[in-house]
Amino acid sequence: ILKTLNSWFWWENIWMPINCTWAHFVDRDGLVFPKPHQLYATIPYAFVLLIIRFFSERYVAIPLAKALGIKNVRRVKPQPNPVLESYFRECSKHPSQSEIQGLAKKCNCTVRLVEKWFRRRRNLEIPTVLRKFQEAFWRFSFYLISSIAGFIFLYDKPWFYDIWQTWVGYPFQTLLPSQYWYYMAEISFYWSLLFTLGIDNKRKADFLAHVVHHLAAIGLMSGSWCGNYVRLGTLVMFVHDTADFWLEAAKMFNYAHWEKTCNILFIIFSIAFFITRIILFPFWILRATLYQPTYYSTTPVIAYFLFNGQLLILQGLHLYWGYLIFKILRRFIFLK
Secondary structure, three states, X not given: OHHHHHHHHOOHHXXXXXXXXXXXXXXXXXXXXXXXXXXHHHHHHHHHHHHHHHHHHHXXXXXXXXXXXXXXXXXXXXXXXXXXXXXXXXXXXXXXXXXXXXHHHHHOOOHHHHHXXXXXXXXXXXXXXXXXXXXXXXXXXXXXXXXXXXHHHHOOOHHHOOHHHHOOOOOOOOOOHHHHHHHHHHHHHHHHHHHOOOOOOOOOOOHHHHHHHXXXXXXXXXXXXXXXXXXXXXXXXXXXXXXXXXXXXXXXHHHOOOHHHHHHHHHHHHHHHHHHHHHHHHHHHHHHHHOHHHHOOOOOOHHHHHHHHHHHHHHHHHHHHHHXXXXXXXXXXXXX
16 A cells, blocks of 8 residues: 555656656766655754754753843742642633532632642743743744845756746756755754744644644645656745844834833844835745746646645645734734
């Protein structure tokens, strides 16, 4: 069954134009092509990023937070109590007064002690300001470095200025070393975010959106790698990263209560977000993926629909987050 599924997945009609086979993608005559098995390396690379994250958060983010006036607040742990812990995890984190009285009788203690236990236990679930700062610092660092690296990798490439160049010579476009490392770093980063979703700060408003975004990003980048849509893929990654580090910087100064700096950074982020995600992405990137391939092939392959479907999912998330950003800006402008 697995062999059959594997042969279906790598069926050539899914991934490449007519009259092309996987044999055409063997390195030759100075041409180097992306190979699907290279994506396995993103998993160990993700763990390398997690190690870098640990040391950067501990030895860079914490001293920086202290310099900005953020104190490490130590939460008081409640006394170990298996009965209350089981109720907290399986039933409710906010028990009613009658439930508290029943738990007090069961544990042979006062109602006030049970209330105090639940209050302290709930506080342990809330990340400290320092922890939030550390996470924002890591994301800020990666997005900033990725944006700078992406610009260095792309600024001298013709497809950075003329989107039509992404299709010239397709599918026989050679893979550049810069493109390889750009892809490996980006996919590894999103794997690392997925690995730490359970311990990172919980976002009630858009937790599910983040999960969908990370999975769609990994699927899209991996698929574009296998289909050699690398030129377009690097443009998509660059467009996404250039706005994100402004948001993480705004968060960092928000946690430090530098209100004016936070406001300025958030306004810059909002402008960058709407330019890159609401204007450039649909009218530049999506135009190149939806419209321009019809000039190079009269019979689109299945991958055409798979990739564009994922890109449209990303655009839907952009519109959702754009709506949230607009609500914040409206409150900021009209309600001070």
